[in-house]
Structures are given as structure tokens and as C-alpha cells.
Amino acid sequence: MGLQVVLFWIIAIILVGAALLMVSLRNIVHSALALIVLFAMAAGIYLLLNAEFIAIVQILIYAGAVTILVLFALMLTRTNNLLTNSNPNNKQWWLAAIISTVVGVAIIFAATLSPYSTASGGSGTAYGATAACSLPPDNVVYIGQLLYSPTCYSYVLPFEIASLVLLVAIVGAIVIGRED
Amino acid sequence: MLTLNHFLVLGAILFCIGLYGALAKRNAIAVLMGIEIMLNAVNVTMIGFSFFNKVKPYSTYLTGQIFAIFIITVAAAEAAVALAMIISIYRKRSTVDVGEINMMKW
Numbered sequence: 001m002g003l004q005v006v007l008f009w010i011i012a013i014i015l016v017g018a019a020l021l022m023v024s025l026r027n028i029v030h031s032a033l034a035l036i037v038l039f040a041m042a043a044g045i046y047l048l049l050n051a052e053f054i055a056i057v058q059i060l061i062y063a064g065a066v067t068i069l070v071l072f073a074l075m076l077t078r079t080n081n082l083l084t085n086s087n088p089n090n091k092q093w094w095l096a097a098i099i100s101t102v103v104g105v106a107i108i109f110a111a112t113l114s115p116y117s118t119a120s121g122g123s124g125t126a127y128g129a130t131a132a133c134s135l136p137p138d139n140v141v142y143i144g145q146l147l148y149s150p151t152c153y154s155y156v157l158p159f160e161i162a163s164l165v166l167l168v169a170i171v172g173a174i175v176i177g178r179e180d
Numbered sequence: 181m182l183t184l185n186h187f188l189v190l191g192a193i194l195f196c197i198g199l200y201g202a203l204a205k206r207n208a209i210a211v212l213m214g215i216e217i218m219l220n221a222v223n224v225t226m227i228g229f230s231f232f233n234k235v236k237p238y239s240t241y242l243t244g245q246i247f248a249i250f251i252i253t254v255a256a257a258e259a260a261v262a263l264a265m266i267i268s269i270y271r272k273r274s275t276v277d278v279g280e281i282n283m284m285k286w
Binding site for chain 2: 004008012019022035038039042046049050053062066074077079086087088089092093097100101104107111112116120147153155158162166169173176
């Protein structure tokens with residue numbers, strides 16, 4: 001077993017354990033803290049898959065911004081039984097367990113049947129230079145070129161639409177959350 | 181030896197746990213956290229597909245990783261708007277229990 005496999009199993013076990021803690025802890029602040037562990041471990045998975053840029057973005061946006069936002073929302077919506085049971089299940093939790101188990105078994109069954117599922121030994125970097133522009137050696141550089149460069153094949157238009165989505169979301173959040 | 185299957189199964193397990201959290205929780209913020217887990221599971225799957233680059237036109241343009249970046253963007257926007265809605269509802273109804281938020285029920 002190589003180092004990659006050992007790291008994968010360690011990270012995957014902590015990841016699934018943090019997710020289970022998040023849905024099972026009684027105190028909702030503790031489950032928000034378990035969420036931070038989950039996001040950090042997901043960043044570890046991305047590093048294992050040679051996606052350095054997405055790992056950094058994951059740490060910055062998810063472990064940094066989203067969990068702080070969640071903790072602020074928890075502070076602003078004070079529940080009276082925070083320590084005893086502030087993260088309760090509803091009456092249909094058994095139905096939710098059955099549905100999620102069925103969905104999971106179906107996904108795993110379908111994924112195992114796929115001819116690509118036994119693929120191994122990838123690199124995570126793009127291979128094959130395109131006609132318009134040559135391939136930079138670095139993954140992060142290539143992602144930057146794909147997102148911004150207007151000269152060769154790139155995702156400039158989706159990127160602009162994403163910035164519009166973010167703008168609308170910020171304005172919407174301010175309008176909805178405003179006290180009047 | 182790591183194969184694509186490892187990452188697909190990991191993503192599927194995470195997705196299920198997130199689905200359970202989103203369906204079974206009463207606190208609206210816990211529902212939102214379940215949705216965040218589901219989005220992360222999709223990201224794990226996407227980047228797994230991007231790593232095991234078997235389909236050449238897709239791997240040339242790193243489609244999986246770019247897709248993951250856009251998913252992260254949309255998830256951040258979604259979290260901001262949803263938390264603003266939850267705080268606004270809390271201000272009017274002083275509850276975040278999704279079972280009691282039934283203003284649009286007829």
C-alpha cells in the first residue's frame with residue numbers, strides 16, 4: 001500500500017465520521033464545528049487528487065466563510081434549549097433514513113457497474129496541448145487560463161455569469177435580511 | 181491502488197449523509213448544513229472524475245475541476261441567501277423549526 005492509499009483511508013474515515021457527527025450531535029453548535037472538520041478533510045481529498053487550487057478555495061470559502069456564516073446565523077437565531085437538544089430530528093426521520101439509504105445503495109450500485117469505475121493511475125492534470133494555446137506545466141496556471149483567457153478555449157462567459165449570480169445573491173441577502 | 185470507485189463511493193456515502201441531514205432535521209440551519217454536505221459530495225465526485233482522466237476532450241479542459249469551482253460559487257451564494265432568509269423568518273416568527281414555518285401552506 002502506497003502513501004496515497006493510507007492517506008485516502010485516513011481522510012475518508014475522518015470525513016465520513018465528521019459527517020455522521022454532524023447529523024447526530026445534539027448541540028447544533030457542535031455540529032457546525034464538525035462541519036469545519038468535514039470541509040477541511042474534503043480539502044485533503046482534493047489535494048490527494050492533484051486539485052490544489054480547489055483545495056485552497058475549499059479552505060477559504062467553506063471552512064472560512066460558510067461555517068462562520070452558519071455560526072453567526074446560529075448566534076442570531078437563539079434557541080432556548082441549546083445545550084440539551086437544539087438539533088432535533090422531525091417525526092419522519094425514519095423515512096429520511098430509508099430514502100437516503102435507498103438513494104445511496106442505488107448510486108453505489110450504478111457507480112460500481114460503470115466501466116470507468118476501475119480506472120486508476122490518473123494524473124489530474126490536463127493532457128494534450130490545444131491548438132490555440134500551449135499547455136502550462138502548472139494546474140493552477142491552467143485553471144486561471146481556462147477561467148480568464150479570451151484567446152483560447154475558456155470559460156469566460158460562465159465566469160461572468162457566476163459573478164452576476166454572486167452580485168444578485170449579495171444584494172438579495174441584504175434586502176431579505178434588512179430590518180424594516 | 182486507488183481507483184475511481186473509491187472516490188465515487190466516498191461521494192455517494194457523503195451525499196446520503198447530507199440527504200439524511202437535509203430531510204430529517206427540524207432546525208432550518210441544520211437542513212442548510214446537510215445541503216452543504218451534499219454539494220461537497222458532488223465536488224468530491226467531480227474532482228475524482230477529473231483526476232482519472234479517461235475521456236480526453238473533458239480532461240483537456242479540466243472540466244471536472246472547473247465545474248467544482250462553479251459549484252462552490254453557487255453554494256456560497258446559496259448559503260448567504262438562505263441564512264438571510266432564516267434570520268428574517270426568525271425575526272418575524274421567532275422560530276427556525278421548518279415544521280412550524282408554514283406561511284405558504286394552504
